[in-house]
Amino acid sequence: MFCASTFALGAAPAQAADQENGQATVSVLHGIPGLTVDVYANGQQLLPDFQPGTLTDPQPLPAGSYDIKVFKDNEGPNGAPALQKQVQVPGGANATLVAHLGADGSPMLSAFVNDTVPIAAGKARVTVRHVAAAPAVDVRANGTPVFSNLTNPKEAKGDVDAGMIKADVTLAGSSTVALGPADLNLTEGTNTIVYAYGSANDKTLALKTQSITGMHSAPGGVPAGESGAAATAGAGGESGTPGWVIGLAAAGAVGVAVGGYRVAAMRR
Known part of the structure; x- marks a missing residue:
């Protein structure tokens, strides 16, 4: 093993x-x-x-x-x-x-x-990566789509208020739930990365969560929540991208306005 x-x-x-x-x-x-x-x-x-x-x-x-x-x-x-x-x-x-x-x-x-740019006090970052044999999906937070038409092998990310959200993944443009719902505890200063992987046809779709910590923008930020839980999530707030991102994988940041938020979708 x-x-x-x-x-x-x-x-x-x-x-x-x-x-x-x-x-x-x-x-x-x-x-x-x-x-x-x-x-x-x-x-x-x-x-x-x-x-x-x-x-x-x-x-x-x-x-x-x-x-x-x-x-x-x-x-x-x-x-x-x-x-x-x-x-x-x-x-x-x-x-x-x-x-x-x-x-x-x-x-x-x-x-x-993985985006490690500092996060504003009281905020957390969510990154969703579509790496499954499945069609395009929407990611919803508390029932509202925040990342739309995400396709394999792309990612979408945004900064949100730290705390609990209920998240799920639906087929793009529909209310048909593919994964979730699940409660996600987003910790201040942390990038919670969620991977949707497996195969829709084989009914092996699953989630894996990765947590990147230590991105508080300044001492004395507003504490909120504890370590992130395994789930999917998303919400707005455009976040910066390290200058060396192109060195590992060619990417262009594309702003996407969704539900009053602005998120960054990284095209690969």
């Missing part, structure tokens, strides 16, 4: 580091149901027996270029990988690499940069 401590990208071969200084922080999510895999980076096995639905703890990683290969369990490293992607990791980045199904059900790898 996979143990988070076995994820040691920081121990990858020294030649992986390029001219950039510093380290990145990287997590890996396995979002392909029914497939146990082994993950390699630059020829070194990093995640043996990696189970579906597992999210590693964040680990330090030297900046550089990494050849990521994902093999069916015990078929690497000399066989044909099920997935392969060259990932450029800039120093200082906080990122998550996701093995998941595309909209058509084919396996793919996507790299996401």
